[in-house]
Amino acid sequence: MADYRELWQKLGMDLEKHDALCEALPQLYGGVYLSQENRPEGMNYYNFVVSEVHGLRIKELDDHKTQGGKVVGTFCIFVPDELILAAGAIGVGLCAGSQFWIEDGEKVLPRNICPLVKAFTGAKLSGTCPYFQSCDMIIGETTCDAKKKAWEILDEYVDTYVMDLPQMKREKDYKKWAEEIYDLKDRLEKLTGNAITEEKLHESIKLCNQKRKVLQRLYNARKALNVPISGKDALLISQIAFYDNPERFIEMTNKLCDELEERIEKGISVNKEGDKRILISGTPMAVPNWKIHHIIETSGAVVVAEETCTGTRYFENLVDETPTTMDGMIKALADRYLKINCACFTPNKGREEDIIRLAKEYKADGVIYNSLQFCHTYNIEYTKVEKALKEAGIPVLFIESDYSNDDVGQIKTRVEAFLEMIG
Amino acid sequence: MISIGIDIGSVCAKAAAYDGKNMYLFMQPTGWNLKKTGEELYRKILEISGGYETDVVGIVGTGYGRVSIPFATKKVTEITCHAKGAVYLNPTTRTIIDVGGQDSKAISIDDKGNVLDFIMNDKCAAGTGRFLQVMAHVLEVEVDELEHLAAQSAPRDINSMCAVFAESEVISLLAAGATKESIASGILHSISNKIAHIANRIKIRDSVFFTGGVSKNEQIRTILEKKLKCTIYTHENAQFAGAVGAALLGYEVRS
Numbered sequence: 101m102a103d104y105r106e107l108w109q110k111l112g113m114d115l116e117k118h119d120a121l122c123e124a125l126p127q128l129y130g131g132v133y134l135s136q137e138n139r140p141e142g143m144n145y146y147n148f149v150v151s152e153v154h155g156l157r158i159k160e161l162d163d164h165k166t167q168g169g170k171v172v173g174t175f176c177i178f179v180p181d182e183l184i185l186a187a188g189a190i191g192v193g194l195c196a197g198s199q200f201w202i203e204d205g206e207k208v209l210p211r212n213i214c215p216l217v218k219a220f221t222g223a224k225l226s227g228t229c230p231y232f233q234s235c236d237m238i239i240g241e242t243t244c245d246a247k248k249k250a251w252e253i254l255d256e257y258v259d260t261y262v263m264d265l266p267q268m269k270r271e272k273d274y275k276k277w278a279e280e281i282y283d284l285k286d287r288l289e290k291l292t293g294n295a296i297t298e299e300k301l302h303e304s305i306k307l308c309n310q311k312r313k314v315l316q317r318l319y320n321a322r323k324a325l326n327v328p329i330s331g332k333d334a335l336l337i338s339q340i341a342f343y344d345n346p347e348r349f350i351e352m353t354n355k356l357c358d359e360l361e362e363r364i365e366k367g368i369s370v371n372k373e374g375d376k377r378i379l380i381s382g383t384p385m386a387v388p389n390w391k392i393h394h395i396i397e398t399s400g401a402v403v404v405a406e407e408t409c410t411g412t413r414y415f416e417n418l419v420d421e422t423p424t425t426m427d428g429m430i431k432a433l434a435d436r437y438l439k440i441n442c443a444c445f446t447p448n449k450g451r452e453e454d455i456i457r458l459a460k461e462y463k464a465d466g467v468i469y470n471s472l473q474f475c476h477t478y479n480i481e482y483t484k485v486e487k488a489l490k491e492a493g494i495p496v497l498f499i500e501s502d503y504s505n506d507d508v509g510q511i512k513t514r515v516e517a518f519l520e521m522i523g
Numbered sequence: 524m525i526s527i528g529i530d531i532g533s534v535c536a537k538a539a540a541y542d543g544k545n546m547y548l549f550m551q552p553t554g555w556n557l558k559k560t561g562e563e564l565y566r567k568i569l570e571i572s573g574g575y576e577t578d579v580v581g582i583v584g585t586g587y588g589r590v591s592i593p594f595a596t597k598k599v600t601e602i603t604c605h606a607k608g609a610v611y612l613n614p615t616t617r618t619i620i621d622v623g624g625q626d627s628k629a630i631s632i633d634d635k636g637n638v639l640d641f642i643m644n645d646k647c648a649a650g651t652g653r654f655l656q657v658m659a660h661v662l663e664v665e666v667d668e669l670e671h672l673a674a675q676s677a678p679r680d681i682n683s684m685c686a687v688f689a690e691s692e693v694i695s696l697l698a699a700g701a702t703k704e705s706i707a708s709g710i711l712h713s714i715s716n717k718i719a720h721i722a723n724r725i726k727i728r729d730s731v732f733f734t735g736g737v738s739k740n741e742q743i744r745t746i747l748e749k750k751l752k753c754t755i756y757t758h759e760n761a762q763f764a765g766a767v768g769a770a771l772l773g774y775e776v777r778s
């Protein structure tokens with residue numbers, strides 16, 4: 101990696117602490133990723149992105165900023181990227197998947213809340229995430245209680261704008277969400293000084309749809325019986341989609357998909373015969389949280405899809421591209437986004453149906469339901485999902501875990517026992 | 524033809540040898556060198572069974588130390604092994620409650636000992652033998668003495684399930700003058716609550732079989748029976764269920 105210390109300094113980072121964070125990543129990445137056999141060539145791009153995770157991309161953000169551009173951070177897939185792009189800003193989905201930040205997060209937050217919330221708060225407080233440091237504004241949302249209340253604390257450190265997300269999906273909720281999107285438009289225009297015109301918005305709707313389509317293409321490849329790419333690699337690609345330059349990401353991922361489709365034809369796969377196919381369902385997995393995938397894929401199984409925010413929930417359903425008026429496009433955005441089936445909503449029957457549908461589409465032998473520790477919505481929703489899956493004859497294993505490594509042994513035993521059970 | 528099962532738990536390491544007719548058993552403390560323990564067990568159980576190395580058709584490793592048995596021909600989780608072993612020890616078993624040194628689980632099985640469903644504790648120590656160890660330490664008694672002490676008194680309430688909080692609770696109870704007997708009884712009730720909580724998350728069907736080191740504690744078994752409203756059986760060799768299952772699995776593969 102080139103020397104970025106000056107850049108980091110400029111971003112007001114705690115360099116010493118940041119060194120400690122950076123030290124851990126190569127070893128972790130090497131163990132989880134580079135040790136895999138038979139990886140597609142096209143993964144080299146993503147290896148490169150990871151090796152430059154706090155470098156090249158941050159430099160791009162910085163260049164954008166020196167030209168007067170703004171950077172906006174988001175934490176939830178309900179926040180429409182389209183508006184951020186249309187305002188000429190760069191959006192980054194902030195990762196908060198490292199145990200490293202928990203301690204700092206716990207300085208201002210109670211211990212018994214979700215690690216994701218503790219991690220992003222800790223990342224900001226400790227000044228060790230260059231993406232966070234680059235953000236001119238954060239867009240939060242009223243999803244779960246942990247996030248809702250954390251925004252108030254975060255706002256003391258960085259300008260935090262909160263969207264009021266409905267928690268039900270009635271006619272009036274769709275209307276209200278459209279209004280919220282309108283408000284965000286105003287706020288972004290104020291922040292950037294750029295008007296969000298109908299043309300610009302239409303352009304960005306098309307761009308974001310393209311990104312969704314390439315991710316759909318990637319996931320489609322995983323439906324093949326000879327799986328051409330590991331679940332870990334696919335997860336990494338989804339994770340990178342949240343902060344990479346969209347055009348470049350689309351191009352590189354399409355290239356990778358060409359290779360994957362070729363592999364399918366030639367019968368090249370990452371799984372061995374008899375390996376079980378697993379669908380993951382649950383809470384988002386932010387970089388570098390590869391824990392569950394790694395355990396599963398080193399136990400004689402392959403992850404074929406993720407019903408998560410770093411999986412299908414992120415890219416299913418496109419925004420309707422036909423409307424060209426502002427009202428029409430905002431409505432199209434509201435309609436697409438509110439279709440996401442997140443456990444923060446009630447009722448959330450759609451998610452049960454999604455999981456069963458995905459298990460069939462991806463020919464999964466079983467579902468591993470993964471919830472971050474203390475995430476009430478996903479933890480509680482398991483009861484209903486479990487019932488629905490059992491009725492559909494689909495085996496399911498529940499795992500609640502955080503970012504630490506002390507339960508890896510126990511989780512491995514449970515995963516192996518689950519695989520033996522469905523074997 | 525002889526098959527060997529080795530179950531290395533966190534506290535005790537168990538071995539079983541099966542020749543198609545007889546089941547031979549052996550147990551020793553796990554110690555800190557898992558690899559050495561595995562080798563010792565192998566040699567010991569072979570000697571006990573009277574078989575020769577050349578008769579051995581399979582060595583199945585299980586338990587949390589299964590990764591430390593390099594010479595095992597197969598590694599199978601303790602959940603699958605317990606299921607097989609429990610049906611061998613008690614053929615009517617359909618539900619297993621297993622409480623060992625650092626984990627507790629409930630397993631639902633069919634008549635052939637195949638796993639239908641299972642629940643295992645997460646990293647929390649509350650419903651495990653570890654909880655008893657920590658509490659016995661605070662009371663300055665041996666784990667084995669808890670049962671005898673508890674028999675002599677009604678329980679004092681110990682409300683926290685968490686081992687760390689329960690420890691301070693017990694210290695305060697002692698400071699407030701509560702008897703060791705009443706606290707010991709409270710401890711057994713507390714661990715039983717947690718075990719029942721785990722067991723209740725699967726469908727409990729008769730017969731219910733109690734295995735693992737903690738199953739030797741008669742009082743816990745009785746408290747559990749009341750809480751779960753069912754009869755719970757155990758067996759003098761219940762602690763060996765995992766090793767027995769492992770030996771059976773090794774035999775099945777070969778024959």
Ligand code: SF4
Nearest residue numbers: 175176177243409442
């Ligand atoms: S789980 Fe729900 S609240 Fe959390 S990021 Fe996903 S959509 Fe947003």
Ligand code: SF4
Nearest residue numbers: 214216244383472475
């Ligand atoms: S994982 Fe759950 S608790 Fe954590 S931020 Fe998402 S919805 Fe909230």
